[in-house]
Every structure is written in structure tokens, then in C-alpha cells.
Amino acid sequence: MKVKVFKNAEEIGLEGAKILATQIIKKPSSVIALPTGMTPLEMYKNFVSFVKTGILNLEKVHFFNLDEYVGLSPDNPLSYAYYMNENLFSKIPSVTHEIPKTDAPNPIKEAASYEERIKKAGGFDLCFLGIGVDGHIGFNEPGSEFSSITRVVKLHPSTLERNSKQSGQKVPTTAITVGIKTIMKSRRIVLMATGKEKAEIMEKALWGSVNQDVPASILQIHPDLTVLLDEEAAVHIQRHVVP
Numbered sequence: 001m002k003v004k005v006f007k008n009a010e011e012i013g014l015e016g017a018k019i020l021a022t023q024i025i026k027k028p029s030s031v032i033a034l035p036t037g038m039t040p041l042e043m044y045k046n047f048v049s050f051v052k053t054g055i056l057n058l059e060k061v062h063f064f065n066l067d068e069y070v071g072l073s074p075d076n077p078l079s080y081a082y083y084m085n086e087n088l089f090s091k092i093p094s095v096t097h098e099i100p101k102t103d104a105p106n107p108i109k110e111a112a113s114y115e116e117r118i119k120k121a122g123g124f125d126l127c128f129l130g131i132g133v134d135g136h137i138g139f140n141e142p143g144s145e146f147s148s149i150t151r152v153v154k155l156h157p158s159t160l161e162r163n164s165k166q167s168g169q170k171v172p173t174t175a176i177t178v179g180i181k182t183i184m185k186s187r188r189i190v191l192m193a194t195g196k197e198k199a200e201i202m203e204k205a206l207w208g209s210v211n212q213d214v215p216a217s218i219l220q221i222h223p224d225l226t227v228l229l230d231e232e233a234a235v236h237i238q239r240h241v242v243p
């Protein structure tokens, strides 16, 4: 595991965008998983400016989002489809991009099909992750099986509270998320966290015991994990990191 500590969210965003851009330059047909939330916003902003330089060829890249609330249409501002469009896809030339279609009549079927679509694309070359204060990755809440694949999940009360607060409205109580096993199969994972409210969970996730109560803890055994933290999120981990 490589841990890099940055001054602030802006610096992490730039680093994340560089990792994303270099992956596409190295392998133009990369399959890349993308997160939502506040943390990756700076990365998307910087990536848009890299795309605008004209240096990146996005024709063969295949993006998959990690999760989506059940029951929202893509034009609902609470949906992650809307978020992705607002923050990335409306700002770059059209690309191959998938997000679980949770307004479909049968979300369980859609989850299974999403897993198949990821498999058919060759699995993730690179997966970006944020982390919830409860240690969730994607929407894999505490208690999720490490062997889980893409499925419909019930969201934890603390996630509902936090996400509803963030969006100023009650968010749906269920979602489709890419599973932990699917995430762990990514050739490379980049986990990003900012702010003091993530400090405790980052120490638990990266140096605590590996168990399903902290879904992100399984990342400790991923063979190619890069962690990008700002100084606030890194306060408890300094003693673990050899300079």
C-alpha cells in the first residue's frame, strides 16, 4: 500500500486526476470505476481541464460508476447519474459510461446485469474510491460480505442521515452497489479521503483488524492500493507511515 499525504482537497484532486489521465494514456481502453460524493469533485474538475488540453483519447475508455440510489431517474438531482453528468460527463466529449439503472422495474435483475457488464468489459483496470465515515466503500455498508458482488443494498441510518444532510433532501433507503469482491478484483485501487471526520476511520481501515464491520479494511490486502489523504484525514496515521 502506498499512502500519500497532501495539504488539502485541491492537491488530492490534482493527484487523482493525474492518476486517471496517465491510466488512460497508458491504456486507452481502460475500464475505470468512479465514485461520487464530495471527495472526488476536485478530481473531476482537474480531469476536465486535462481533457480540454486535447491530449487524452477517450474513445475506448469505459467508465462504470460504483453505485446509485434505487428508484431515481437520471434527471433527478439526487441521483448519482445527475451528479456525474453535472460534474464530469456534460463537460467532456461523449464517452462510454455506465451507472446502475435503478429506475428499471427490477433493480435485482439490473444489479446482476451490471456485474455481468463489468465482467464482459474485462473488470476494472483502475477503481477510485471514497470512504464513508462508517468505513463503507461504494455503498457496501458495515457487515457487507467481502465476497459480495453487485447487488441491491439497504443503506445504514448514519449514511442516510449524512447523505440527506449533504443533499438537503431525504435520499432513498436502498441502492445498487458494485460489490466488495468486484472492487477487490480491480487491477489498481485509489482510495481518497479528506477532512478530519475521516481521520478515525482511515486509521481503522488501513491499520485496524480486517473484518466486515469495516468494509474498507479489506483494501489492506489489495496488491496495488494507493491512498490519497489530506493532512486532516491523515492525523491518526502518521505513526504508521514511514517517511
Ligand code: GLP
Pocket: 035, 036, 037, 038, 039, 040, 066, 067, 129, 130, 131, 132, 137, 138, 139, 159, 163
Ligand atoms: C457516499 C457514496 C460513496 C462515497 C462516500 C463518501 O455515500 N456512495 O461512494 O465514497 O459516500 O462520500 P463523501 O466523499 O461525500 O465523503
